[in-house]
Amino acid sequence: MRRSLGSARRLLVARRLHTRHEPGAISMDTAVLEYAVDEEAGVLDIQHTRTPPEMRGQGVAEKLCDAAFEHARGASLRVLPSCSYVSDRYLPKHSEAQGIAVRSVDSATPGLCICVSWLGVASLRLVDARRRNPLTAALLAKLQSFLGACAAMEVTHGGPLPEVRTLLLESTGPVFSSGHDFNDFHEAPAAEQRRVLEMCADVNALLAEVPQVSVAAVSGACVAGGAQLAASCDLVIARDDARFCLPGVRTGGFCHTPAVAVGARVAPRKALELALLASDVDAVEAERIGLANSVVPSAEWASAVEQTVNQLARTFSKSVADGKRTFYRQAAAPALRDRYAVATDTMVDMFSSPAYQESMAAFLRRKE
Amino acid sequence: MRRSLGSARRLLVARRLHTRHEPGAISMDTAVLEYAVDEEAGVLDIQHTRTPPEMRGQGVAEKLCDAAFEHARGASLRVLPSCSYVSDRYLPKHSEAQGIAVRSVDSATPGLCICVSWLGVASLRLVDARRRNPLTAALLAKLQSFLGACAAMEVTHGGPLPEVRTLLLESTGPVFSSGHDFNDFHEAPAAEQRRVLEMCADVNALLAEVPQVSVAAVSGACVAGGAQLAASCDLVIARDDARFCLPGVRTGGFCHTPAVAVGARVAPRKALELALLASDVDAVEAERIGLANSVVPSAEWASAVEQTVNQLARTFSKSVADGKRTFYRQAAAPALRDRYAVATDTMVDMFSSPAYQESMAAFLRRKE
Amino acid sequence: MRRSLGSARRLLVARRLHTRHEPGAISMDTAVLEYAVDEEAGVLDIQHTRTPPEMRGQGVAEKLCDAAFEHARGASLRVLPSCSYVSDRYLPKHSEAQGIAVRSVDSATPGLCICVSWLGVASLRLVDARRRNPLTAALLAKLQSFLGACAAMEVTHGGPLPEVRTLLLESTGPVFSSGHDFNDFHEAPAAEQRRVLEMCADVNALLAEVPQVSVAAVSGACVAGGAQLAASCDLVIARDDARFCLPGVRTGGFCHTPAVAVGARVAPRKALELALLASDVDAVEAERIGLANSVVPSAEWASAVEQTVNQLARTFSKSVADGKRTFYRQAAAPALRDRYAVATDTMVDMFSSPAYQESMAAFLRRKE
Known part of the structure; x- marks a missing residue:
């Protein structure tokens, strides 16, 4: 190679x-x-x-x-x-x-290449285009350990930032990912099936839990567990040829776990429709229903993705990490006043940062 | 007749x-x-x-x-x-x-005709077009007992499927349904009013709780309790002349219970707007805000509805029934990891099905 | 003046x-x-x-x-x-x-003019256009006491209605509001910062808790705490030049508390995008994503706002106040059947109102 x-x-x-x-x-x-x-x-x-x-x-x-x-x-x-x-x-x-x-390149796991840029963008690239980028147990284990390490990275006001500041999930070939590898489930003991599924759930949960912003850059078919992985990222940029599908019912099954991630992003009726009718959702509809944040023409794709992830890496700070964490945390509190209590604590902490105090001072000086 | x-x-x-x-x-x-x-x-x-x-x-x-x-x-x-x-x-x-x-036809309850097709589609058809298809207490009682029976139908991996595999709520005439019959509430004792409302809530909750997928095929005006019934179905197919309205405020009241069902489907601000301003929502906007899954021109209406409900009846299985149930159940858990725990259990159960193991095997053989 | x-x-x-x-x-x-x-x-x-x-x-x-x-x-x-x-x-x-x-005009607080119309519309108008309508601590304190008084107004079936029947948040100048005044936070003790933030959270929570319907009429730039205030209102009418932004990340911070209000209205992915990328959302997109209820051309703006708030003031009643309260209350209950229990109680109470009984009777007479 x-x-x-x-x-x-x-x-x-x-x-x-x-x-x-x-x-x-x-x-x-x-x-x-x-x-x-x-x-x-x-x-x-x-x-x-x-x-x-x-x-x-x-x-x-x-x-x-x-x-x-x-x-x-x-x-x-x-x-x-x-x-x-x-x-x-x-x-x-x-x-x-x-x-x-x-800064580093790791292609030791078949089907996955992890590469951390100088600016701090960690690209997690699915590279087994020939097999439609399956999420094998080995690949999920690697994602789990990498994301686990990201989750443990310390972010402080004023201290040095971690090497990884943005996560970019991307792929090569016409299929973003076809989802799980059935070889991991067919004729496997239930305990092993559960182990793979729990690892997968952990990977998807970590994409929201890590301090870094996670971005999926989706091109081509994004299917079942692949759609789940994209839906679990904080932001999704869809190339105009992207399409999303939860096809479980077509083979007598159901995309139960992918529907969790899709259901967290899309109105319940639409998420159910995807799982019940296995309908194909193109990039424009994906953006309309909340599965994608934006749709980018192929010609502008690479630079649009690069621009976004680099902007996120450059603006990364404890306030951003706290912002993401606080957003998901407050959203899980049913009462509005409880949500404000969570966000107010974070806000007061942000004000304690010398960098932010200086930023406010500069702003006030400009206004005078 | x-x-x-x-x-x-x-x-x-x-x-x-x-x-x-x-x-x-x-x-x-x-x-x-x-x-x-x-x-x-x-x-x-x-x-x-x-x-x-x-x-x-x-x-x-x-x-x-x-x-x-x-x-x-x-x-x-x-x-x-x-x-x-x-x-x-x-x-x-x-x-x-x-x-x-x-398989069966039951038109014993005035205003309602229940008809179960050979494929397992149960059509619940509102047929009192002249009176604008009111949801009388008698009609609600019939829906409640029918849906209660559906909820009790057993669905197993490999075992025989129940006779009812899809629910289709439809109507005749220019008004899908005008909602409750005021005769049931005017000058009635509060206990009786409450009884009818609780029966109505039960009917609406059952539409989500039954193992079968519930589909509303909405044509014409879908008003108050009628809009509630449609909103409570898993899927809604709207004919291009459909329009939705929560008109309570126009007569000095408020559509409190319909707003529950609409609020479960539509963004809170839009749901409140419908109830506060009694604005008319046409089919296209209904689809846009999540009240309907799709809008179908009148000419293609009958066949589109038939195609969808028959597809749902043909793909019905324990996995689908579990998929629907799991989807609503996980959605009620505030924490993402709890949601995955629910869906992972269902997934492992699905893998235990001999039919699904065979389906995976066939898939893997095709790929070789 | x-x-x-x-x-x-x-x-x-x-x-x-x-x-x-x-x-x-x-x-x-x-x-x-x-x-x-x-x-x-x-x-x-x-x-x-x-x-x-x-x-x-x-x-x-x-x-x-x-x-x-x-x-x-x-x-x-x-x-x-x-x-x-x-x-x-x-x-x-x-x-x-x-x-x-x-009925009354109160412009004692710098930057704010509160004016209650004969029909019961309380206009809370931000009038410090030159300073971009900052939400100073003094202004927030005034909003807090006014909204607190609104929250305490009694609404009964048949009794006299309170003087304030609708709340209208509006502004003068090209900026609806630029959000908090950094003078309140820069070099202030943490306890004082927290006091202002808690007052702000209280104001925003009250906009949903008061019995009156709160409407934001947003023209021009609606930024940070300004966007929060608009998002917290029950309804938002946007002039076609309105644009919304959570710009915290641009100055090394994060709009934590505004993201609570925006996150309560907009799909989570889109709300996060606003906070993470500080993207500008124009009026049309604001309506599309659920931040605004409608977009009105400048020429029709004044009359559209007036028409809506006057309609709300004219239809205000205990049923409407209960409807708003019940809607938010039921939405906080995770289980559908619990939501119906809340709404059913309110419905039975509404039926007990002599005015509503008369309204039903009139309806039934017309149908005969």
């Missing part, structure tokens, strides 16, 4: 130096940047940069990095800066490069 | 035999099929078929039945097979005839 | 008498009507009418009042009848004048 950049020569800095692309390397005279590409993860990993002593002080390593990031951008790849020069010196200076840089 | 089919002669089987229509009978030489038509119920009741010994073995009874069903279809009547030949031998062989055959 | 009507002469009754406009007075020969105009409150206060003995019995005072009301109408002013002739003799005879007459 590794590919090279090809051997076409390209001019990097017109005047004095020329850049050559080697398979897996970019060089400039005797200076070289070595990389590897993980296609499945969509990541270009910069593993080493080497500048011989006689070439130092001329910005050669920086130019090699410029070329590597430019290439990655053109090939829609993200960049993993394994080389410490890139992570410690190049990236802090190049904010435009931060947009496609990642 | 009985009418004959008229006396026009018609050719049934061109070559050897001729069919004659007699008032209340179709004959073929000396073989005869006797029927009666109940116009209010819209039912043609086949009471006897008699084939003399010398005509047996030539499919004569079958041809008489073909003629009776063809006639019923042309006149938009359903067929009640009181004659055991029709129920036990003709219908099991003729699936196309099953679509308009009924 | 007082202005006179100008000195242009105008003909009141063509034949015999002439009316002169003096600053603060309308006279007819020696008869005079003295008034003062409060521009901020938009009110013309008729303070005295004096008719000399020789002019009595010719309807002179009535004509002076006709002129004053005509002038007020032309200048979009309401009329406060401080003079007892106007309140006790003129108004009861002139129902068209009642539409713009007020």
